[in-house]
Amino acid sequence: MSTVQVDTINESTTGSGVTIDGLTIKDQSGTMVNPMLKYWTTGQLTGNDGSAGTNALETTSQTLADVPNWSISVTPSSTNSKIWVTLQVPIWSTDCPGDISLQSNHSGSYARIAEHRELGKDTGSSGVSGHLSTIISPNTTSTFTIKLQGASSASNGSNRFRINWYGWGELMAFELGA
Amino acid sequence: MAELSDAIVAIINGADNDVEYTFNGAEILTWESETVTQPTSEELQTKLEELNG
Numbered sequence: 252m253s254t255v256q257v258d259t260i261n262e263s264t265t266g267s268g269v270t271i272d273g274l275t276i277k278d279q280s281g282t283m284v285n286p287m288l289k290y291w292t293t294g295q296l297t298g299n300d301g302s303a304g305t306n307a308l309e310t311t312s313q314t315l316a317d318v319p320n321w322s323i324s325v326t327p328s329s330t331n332s333k334i335w336v337t338l339q340v341p342i343w344s345t346d347c348p349g350d351i352s353l354q355s356n357h358s359g360s361y362a363r364i365a366e367h368r369e370l371g372k373d374t375g376s377s378g379v380s381g382h383l384s385t386i387i388s389p390n391t392t393s394t395f396t397i398k399l400q401g402a403s404s405a406s407n408g409s410n411r412f413r414i415n416w417y418g419w420g421e422l423m424a425f426e427l428g429a
Numbered sequence: 430m431a432e433l434s435d436a437i438v439a440i441i442n443g444a445d446n447d448v449e450y451t452f453n454g455a456e457i458l459t460w461e462s463e464t465v466t467q468p469t470s471e472e473l474q475t476k477l478e479e480l481n482g
Contacts, residue, residue, distance in 0.1 A: 304455025309434055312449040312461070319453050345434075408441040408448035408465075411434060416454070 288332065289426040291323045296422075298341055298415040307415040309345075313406045315352055318414050321399035321422055325357075330390050331429035336364065336397055337384040341418030344371025344379065347405045349412030351381050355397045357389035364397070369404055371412070378417055386427070397424060431480035436473045439480060441465050 260269050268275040299307035308318040318340075325334060336353060348371040354361040365383040389395060399422060403412040434452060441448045441462075448462040460467035468476070 299454035304453045307454045308458075309452040309454065310450075312451065312459075314449075316451050316459070319458075406449055407445045408450065408462075409438055409445040411438070 285333070285427045285429070287425050288328050288428050290423060291325050292423045293321060293323055293421055295419050296320055296415060297419045298417060299413070300417045301419065306419075307413065308401050309411055309413045309416070310349070310401055310403050311406065311408050311410050311412075313402050313404065315350070315354075315400040315402045318399045318401055321415070323397050323422055323424055324394050325389075325397060325424050325426075326394040327389060327392055327426055329429065330392055333386050333388055333427040333429070335384070335386045335425045335427055336423070337425075338382070338399060338420065338422040340381040340399065340415050340420035340422075342370055342379045342381045343377070343413035343416040344374055345376050345411040345413055347403060347410045347412060348372040348374075349404050349414075350402045351383060351414060352400045352402075353383050353385065353397060354400055355387060355389070355395060357387065357391055357395040361398070372404075381414070381420075397422070431477060433473055433477055435480055436476035437468065439476055440468050440472065 262269050296306040306320045310316055348369045350368045351370055352363055353365040355364045364387050365385040367381060367383060370381055371379050401414040403410050444465050447464040450460045451458040457467060
């Protein structure tokens with residue numbers, strides 16, 4: 252095995268980029284910007300119809316609660332990196348709408364980084380697809396946790412709001428280089 | 430076909446304003462009520478069978 256050590260590799264043919272083992276490195280502006288460095292995922296989390304009690308939450312409380320198994324541990328490579336967080340989760344507004352909230356503790360305690368309130372409003376007892384997506388700047392190389400929480404929009408025992416019900420979803424995070 | 434969730438609602442029926450709970454599809458995770466006791470798994474199963482009777 253040998254190693255090539257140089258400071259700069261320039262393309263030979265203008266506009267063709269530089270190809271390494273089949274992978275061409277160059278974007279339209281001529282500079283590779285914000286490359287994806289790592290990713291983390293929960294994997295597909297089967298909801299209550301296929302895996303009862305594993306990855307789902309039904310709540311009748313207006314206080315946010317953790318959705319079981321909907322968390323990932325993120326360790327950025329650099330303090331300059333951005334983290335793109337995105338999720339898709341099936342929602343069932345059984346008796347009322349509700350909230351889904353992405354929380355991260357990269358600054359110490361958990362804080363909201365993305366949220367959708369009153370999800371399922373006016374749909375009746377029906378399913379909707381929940382999506383949250385954001386880019387954060389954690390400014391750390393220490394491991395932190397991103398998790399999904401949920402709450403019913405109306406408090407009492409017959410106001411059920413269901414997260415990851417009748418389907419399956421996934422929480423993912425991608426590290427983008429500066 | 431009733432689900433376990435429906436069994437919970439049937440058990441607390443009439444005291445809706447006194448209960449808040451979280452449930453993962455198989456087990457009750459949290460239960461807050463000063464008037465209604467958290468049902469056991471056996472009670473939920475019995476109520477579910479009654480609903481599906």
